[in-house]
Each structure stands twice: as C-alpha cells, then as structure tokens.
Amino acid sequence: MISNLKENVEIILPENGLEEKLEQAKKDNRKLIIKLGFDPTAPDLHLGHAVVLKKLKQFQDLGHQIVILVGDFTAQIGDPTGKNKSRKPLSAAEVKQNAQTYLNQLSKIIDTDKVKIVFNSEWLDKLSFTEVIQILSKVTVAQLMHRKDFNKRFTENSPIAMHELVYPILQGFDSVEIKADIEMGGTDQLFNCTMGRQLQETFEMNPQVVMCMPLLKGLDGKEKMSKSLNNIIGLTDAPNDMFGKTMSMPDSLIEEFLDLATDFSVSEKEAVKARLSNGENPMEIKKLIAKNIITQYHNEAEAQNAEAFFINQFQNKKFEEKSFESVLINSLQQENGIISLVDLCVQLKKEQSKSAVRRLIESGAVKINNEKNLDPFAEIELKNETKIKIGKRDFFELKA
RNA sequence: GGGGAGAUACUCAAGCGGCCAACGAGGACAGACUGUAACUCUGUUGUUUUUUAACUUCGCAGGUUCGAAUCCUGCUCUCCCCA
Numbered sequence: 001m002i003s004n005l006k007e008n009v010e011i012i013l014p015e016n017g018l019e020e021k022l023e024q025a026k027k028d029n030r031k032l033i034i035k036l037g038f039d040p041t042a043p044d045l046h047l048g049h050a051v052v053l054k055k056l057k058q059f060q061d062l063g064h065q066i067v068i069l070v071g072d073f074t075a076q077i078g079d080p081t082g083k084n085k086s087r088k089p090l091s092a093a094e095v096k097q098n099a100q101t102y103l104n105q106l107s108k109i110i111d112t113d114k115v116k117i118v119f120n121s122e123w124l125d126k127l128s129f130t131e132v133i134q135i136l137s138k139v140t141v142a143q144l145m146h147r148k149d150f151n152k153r154f155t156e157n158s159p160i161a162m163h164e165l166v167y168p169i170l171q172g173f174d175s176v177e178i179k180a181d182i183e184m185g186g187t188d189q190l191f192n193c194t195m196g197r198q199l200q201e202t203f204e205m206n207p208q209v210v211m212c213m214p215l216l217k218g219l220d221g222k223e224k225m226s227k228s229l230n231n232i233i234g235l236t237d238a239p240n241d242m243f244g245k246t247m248s249m250p251d252s253l254i255e256e257f258l259d260l261a262t263d264f265s266v267s268e269k270e271a272v273k274a275r276l277s278n279g280e281n282p283m284e285i286k287k288l289i290a291k292n293i294i295t296q297y298h299n300e301a302e303a304q305n306a307e308a309f310f311i312n313q314f315q316n317k318k319f320e321e322k323s324f325e326s327v328l329i330n331s332l333q334q335e336n337g338i339i340s341l342v343d344l345c346v347q348l349k350k351e352q353s354k355s356a357v358r359r360l361i362e363s364g365a366v367k368i369n370n371e372k373n374l375d376p377f378a379e380i381e382l383k384n385e386t387k388i389k390i391g392k393r394d395f396f397e398l399k400a
Numbered sequence: 401g402g403g404g405a406g407a408u409a410c411u412c413a414a415g416c417g418g419c420c421a422a423c424g425a426g427g428a429c430a431g432a433c434u435g436u437a438a439c440u441c442u443g444u445u446g447u448u449u450u451u452u453a454a455c456u457u458c459g460c461a462g463g464u465u466c467g468a469a470u471c472c473u474g475c476u477c478u479c480c481c482c483a
Binding site: 061157158159206220221222230244245247248249250251252253281282283284286310315340342353354355358362363364365370376377389391395 | 427443444
C-alpha cells in the first residue's frame with residue numbers, strides 16, 4: 001500500500017514522514033487531513049493537475065480527508081510579477097464561480113462530495129497587523145531567499161515586492177489553520193509547503209508532511225504543462241481532441257506521459273517501455289497512451305472511437321462525417337447564405353483577429369470540403385454539411 | 401535623502417528627427433516533408449477597410465517641429481552606487 005502511495009512521488013519530506021503519519025492516524029483512529037491549495041484565478045484543469053489529483057484520490061480511497069484550500073485571499077492581493085501588474089483582483093463572485101468550475105472538473109478524478117472546501121480569506125482577513133508581524137517574525141529573509149525564483153530574481157536585479165515574500169508565509173499559515181497532516185503539490189510548491197511545516201512547528205503542532213509530485217511537461221515538450229503556454233490536454237477536452245493532442249506530442253515525452261498521465265500499473269508501464277526500446281514505432285505507443293487517457297476521463301468506448309476516428313481521418317486521410325464541430329448556419333452572421341471566407345473563419349475561430357485569420361487563410365491553412373482555399377474574400381455559400389478545416393485541429397461542419 | 405542608469409511588440413534586443421508597424425534572435429502559428437513525432441526547408445507574427453492604404457502602438461501626460469520611438473518638460477516605475 002505504501003509503495004502505491006509513493007509511486008511517482010518526487011519528494012517526500014521528511015523521508016519517513018508518510019509512514020509515521022499513517023501510523024499515527026491509525027493509532028488515533030482518525031483521518032489524515034490532506035491539503036491541496038488552489039489558485040482561483042486559473043480554474044482550467046489539465047493532465048498536469050491530474051498527477052497531483054490522482055495521488056489525492058488514492059488517499060481519499062483509503063478514507064482520509066481531502067481539504068481543498070481556495071486561495072481567495074492571496075488572489076485578491078494580485079500578483080505583481082513582470083508585466084502582470086494590471087491584473088485585477090477577483091471579485092468575490094468570480095472567486096465563487098471559479099471555485100465551482102474547479103470543483104466540477106475535480107469530480108472527474110476525486111469524489112467531491114467527500115471533499116472539504118475552505119477559503120483562506122476566512123482567517124487571513126481577520127488577522128490583525130500585530131498577528132501578521134508575529135507570524136512574519138518566524139521566518140528569516142535568508143530562508144526566503146532559498147526559494148529558487150526569489151533567488152533568481154534577486155541575483156538578476158529584478159524587482160521583488162515585499163508582499164510577494166509574504167505569499168509563502170501566508171500559504172504556510174493556511175496549513176496551521178486547517179491543521180494539515182499532509183500538503184500535496186507539484187515540485188514547484190516545495191518551498192511553500194515546507195513553509196507550512198515550519199509555521200506549524202512554531203505553533204506547536206506536529207508539522208505536516210510535504211509530498212510533491214513531478215510537473216508534467218506540456219505538449220511542446222519543453223515547459224511544464226500550463227494553460228498560458230497553450231500546451232495542455234484539458235480534463236474536459238473531447239475524446240478526439242485528447243487523442244489528437246496526444247499524438248502530436250514529441251516522442252521525447254512518451255515515457256513521462258506513460259508514467260504520469262496513464263493509469264497503467266507499474267508492470268504494464270515497464271512492458272510498454274520495453275516495447276519502445278525494442279524498436280516499436282513510437283506512434284503505436286502514443287496511441288496506447290491516448291486511449292488510456294481517454295478511458296480515464298471519458299470511457300473505453302469513447303477511446304476506441306477516438307482511435308478509429310484518428311486512424312481513418314488522419315492516417316488514411318478519409319474524411320469522416322463525425323466529430324466535426326457542428327455550427328448552425330443560422331447562428332452565423334451572413335447575407336442571404338453568402339459570406340466571405342475570412343468572415344466565416346473569424347466567426348468559427350473565436351478570439352482571433354480578422355487580420356490573423358486572414359493570414360492563416362493566405363498561408364494555406366484553411367480547407368473547405370477538403371480543398372485548400374487561399375482567397376480570404378472568396379464568397380462561400382453556406383450549405384448544409386459544408387466542412388471547414390482550419391489548421392490541424394479545428395474542424396467545423398455547417399448545419400442547416 | 402544624494403548621485404547615476406534605464407523603461408521598445410510574447411521574451412530578449414536594435415533603433416536615437418523623416419527611408420519605422422519599427423533590424424535581429426528566440427518563441428509561437430501556418431505550409432511542405434512525416435508517424436498530427438523529431439529533423440529540415442518556406443512563410444507569417446499590431447488592427448482594420450479586398451491593403452502599393454488608413455488607423456493605433458516604442459512606460460504615462462503634455463510640448464517643440466511640416467514631421468517624433470527618437471528632442472524638451474513633468475510624472476510613474478525599475479535597477480545600481482553612496483548615506
């Protein structure tokens with residue numbers, strides 16, 4: 001059981017802490033409190049988050065108490081780094097809304113009925129300045145400067161605002177408030193999580209164990225998976241999308257995805273890796289991974305469908321009827337069923353400027369009924385079942 | 401508090417009165433080739449009117465000029481040195 005709990009975990013602090021906590025819980029006949037923080041500004045969950053969430057799920061299955069901490073207070077302060085200084089603090093309503101979205105997505109992996117949700121504004125709002133100073137006095141600047149990104153910015157002479165330094169401390173104080181036994185997070189959270197240990201100790205509590213999961217790389221194969229880098233597979237992505245995205249990742253990512261994104265058993269993983277090193281086409285392995293992922297977040301039938309679709313559509317280059325995003329002709333702005341190609345594509349592909357779309361068309365990215373059309377001003381007749389491909393991933397079909 | 405340097409598009413970074421929507425690099429996107437991989441090659445990378453054009457952009461606000469990212473004034477912010 002312990003080895004399952006430790007699978008894929010990159011860092012456990014202290015080393016034997018997990019065992020001790022489990023034993024203690026057993027002795028006291030109580031649930032462990034397992035904390036996971038969530039920043040309410042970014043509620044789009046992807047496979048990177050799933051790495052941590054699946055670990056939480058294991059604990060939940062063993063009967064422990066998951067506490068989701070919504071960092072609404074810290075989000076109100078706003079992040080001053082870099083150019084983001086104009087970032088608006090979220091309103092209470094937005095925070096609520098985001099938390100709800102987050103929960104919905106969470107339910108793909110863990111049982112949200114059994115999860116406890118808390119907002120850190122509940123206690124952080126109430127602290128007096130005296131109390132704040134007292135908390136701050138527990139931490140030294142030298143400690144804070146150990147954090148990698150503070151250190152980097154400091155040595156590079158880029159600004160660090162005071163309240164940024166306070167962030168990790170507040171996060172640590174959250175652990176005090178909720179009496180966390182374990183705090184989970186990605187390896188990037190290591191510093192913040194250890195802050196929790198330290199503060200709990202000064203508040204004479206048994207310090208939490210820190211468990212950090214590795215950060216899954218994004219589809220670009222370079223950076224961590226992150227929405228802003230546009231390299232994610234979202235938990236709520238459609239099956240065909242998941243399949244296509246998985247197939248488009250660089251081969252160098254295969255092992256990592258196998259380990260972190262699939263739910264194969266350890267021995268199955270080994271077997272698949274052996275196939276790879278025996279020279280099997282990595283593409284086949286990627287299909288395996290894709291199917292496994294879709295099975296997790298949708299179901300097996302969908303996974304089969306997605307594969308069949310992919311093979312037919314992209315490998316055999318046959319256009320299939322299914323799985324184009326249907327667009328009602330009535331919903332488009334038009335003139336008597338006629339529209340220019342740019343205008344059509346702008347409406348289909350939202351959040352792109354007209355100029356950008358126009359360039360796309362001119363570079364040959366748009367096909368109508370599988371025929372390239374390079375003229376942005378071609379007049380398109382809006383007919384039922386007209387298929388429009390924009391780039392590699394966006395497919396639409398008009399419906400009367 | 402005193403002295404010095406600086407703020408340019410996603411990032412880095414040129415430009416220092418007209419030839420600037422702004423060199424170059426990275427990134428990103430698209431195309432060809434492929435296994436929707438990598439490599440390589442090509443193109444694009446402010447917005448808008450069907451575009452040898454107009455409009456908005458070089459920290460913010462004013463000013464000088466026929467004309468400003470470039471000069472002047474004030475402001476904001478950052479970095480460095482000294483106290």
